[in-house]
Amino acid sequence: MNDADHSDLSRRFFLRCGAALTAGGAVAARASAELPPELTPAIAKLESYFTVPAKFQDVSRGRPVPHTLPPDKKKEVGLTRETWKLEIVSDPEHPATLGKQFKKQDNTAIDFDALLKLGEKHAVRFPKIMTCLNLGCPLGMGIWEGVPLRELVWLAKPKENLRRVHYYGYHNDDPKQMFRGSLPIGRVLEDYDDLPPVIACYKLNGEWLSPARGGPVRIVAPEHYGYKCVKWITHIVLSNRFFANDTYGEQNNDVDSPMKTFAATLHVPDTVKANAPIPLTGYAQSGISGLAKVQVWANPKGMGWDANDPYFTTAPWADATILPPPVKWGGELPDGAIPKGTTGFTAAGKPKEWPMRLAKAFWAALMPGLPAGEYTLRCRTVDAKGAAQPMPRPFKKGGRCDIEEVAFSVV
Ligand SMILES: Nc1nc2c(c(=O)[nH]1)N[C@H]1C(S)=C(S)[C@@H](COP(=O)(O)O)O[C@H]1N2
Numbered sequence: 427m428n429d430a431d432h433s434d435l436s437r438r439f440f441l442r443c444g445a446a447l448t449a450g451g452a453v454a455a456r457a458s459a460e461l462p463p464e465l466t467p468a469i470a471k472l473e474s475y476f477t478v479p480a481k482f483q484d485v486s487r488g489r490p491v492p493h494t495l496p497p498d499k500k501k502e503v504g505l506t507r508e509t510w511k512l513e514i515v516s517d518p519e520h521p522a523t524l525g526k527q528f529k530k531q532d533n534t535a536i537d538f539d540a541l542l543k544l545g546e547k548h549a550v551r552f553p554k555i556m557t558c559l560n561l562g563c564p565l566g567m568g569i570w571e572g573v574p575l576r577e578l579v580w581l582a583k584p585k586e587n588l589r590r591v592h593y594y595g596y597h598n599d600d601p602k603q604m605f606r607g608s609l610p611i612g613r614v615l616e617d618y619d620d621l622p623p624v625i626a627c628y629k630l631n632g633e634w635l636s637p638a639r640g641g642p643v644r645i646v647a648p649e650h651y652g653y654k655c656v657k658w659i660t661h662i663v664l665s666n667r668f669f670a671n672d673t674y675g676e677q678n679n680d681v682d683s684p685m686k687t688f689a690a691t692l693h694v695p696d697t698v699k700a701n702a703p704i705p706l707t708g709y710a711q712s713g714i715s716g717l718a719k720v721q722v723w724a725n726p727k728g729m730g731w732d733a734n735d736p737y738f739t740t741a742p743w744a745d746a747t748i749l750p751p752p753v754k755w756g757g758e759l760p761d762g763a764i765p766k767g768t769t770g771f772t773a774a775g776k777p778k779e780w781p782m783r784l785a786k787a788f789w790a791a792l793m794p795g796l797p798a799g800e801y802t803l804r805c806r807t808v809d810a811k812g813a814a815q816p817m818p819r820p821f822k823k824g825g826r827c828d829i830e831e832v833a834f835s836v837v
């Protein structure tokens with residue numbers, strides 16, 4: 427998918443990507459005992475909690491896209507674990523004062539073995555949903571594993587004049603194809619607000635990171651949208667710049683806002699019988715502000731709503747049920763088990779809190795029957811601070827999220 431595709435994404439696409447998500451069909455989430463049996467068929471159709479590699483959606487630029495290069499070429503340009511090299515350098519335009527730099531030209535670049543060696547001591551793994559700021563639906567949910575980026579920064583023995591870390595990956599040696607991300611040094615060094623660290627990631631769901639997902643190594647920034655998670659990483663540039671220089675910023679995107687909380691539907695029947703309960707399912711993304719509730723509301727089509735309340739804050743929303751942790755996690759995890767030491771999970775592989783922040787959750791609701799007519803279903807979330815989400819927010823370029831609207835008929 428390229429940026430031209432992003433810019434003309436229509437609302438229809440946004441709604442339809444929910445339907446694509448159900449295609450997996452694995453029975454991953456089981457309703458708790460108190461959920462009505464009418465919901466069982468729709469819940470049984472939910473995809474697995476963690477995304478199987480083949481279903482992960484791809485947002486990769488490049489001509490050709492680096493992960494499509496033939497094996498020999500991948501080897502030649504460092505896109506295999508055996509040939510990967512990482513440079514850690516000072517920004518020539520805004521130099522940071524470093525004790526050491528790591529460069530290919532003088533044979534000091536970091537290789538994959540050296541990264542794994544750091545991993546023996548420092549590796550972390552955490553669940554995260556990967557979402558594109560410009561698309562409505564998440565690309566996939568995984569457990570990402572790697573070395574905290576700060577461990578690589580420390581190798582360069584920074585002394586002063588370091589305010590921002592920027593990074594880029596293999597881009598066919600064409601400056602126009604470079605995809606750059608950046609973070610303030612403070613975020614790289616500290617994990618505030620209980621966040622996991624920003625990592626140089628080399629495993630997803632317990633397996634080596636595939637070329638399509640950005641392997642051998644990509645950056646994964648836990649609270650951020652996909653564009654901060656640069657793939658095929660080759661360069662870490664330590665800079666005294668005090669502002670972002672992300673490639674995504676050049677495309678009118680807000681490059682400072684973390685992931686938002688919102689909900690979308692997966693199963694809404696096209697047509698239901700009058701006065702028969704209506705089974706609904708969906709997913710929610712728990713963003714930086716957490717997730718307390720998912721709510722649904724059906725309104726007769728064309729009935730409109732208070733013009734002074736365009737975000738339906740006073741509508742009679744009803745709570746859906748956030749489904750409990752799945753019995754089977756899916757995602758082709760080795761032995762089906764959560765890798766040991768995954769942030770947010772107990773030693774027995776149970777989540778410490780649910781729903782998990784910066785992750786997804788499935789929801790279900792059995793809406794009471796309605797008289798015959800055409801309706802618009804809407805769903806929204808309430809975040810952990812009690813604020814309804816998505817907030818009144820017309821700014822799509824800070825992370826696309828809407829109060830979803832789905833039409834259905836009662837006959
Ligand atoms: N090198 C590189 N990294 C990249 C991109 C890219 O085009 N090139 N796309 C970014 C964007 S915009 C998103 S949303 C995520 C998508 O991650 P995925 O393809 O693993 O789903 O990758 C990010 N990392």
Ligand SMILES: [Mo]
Nearest residue numbers: 558559652653
């Ligand atoms: Mo993206």
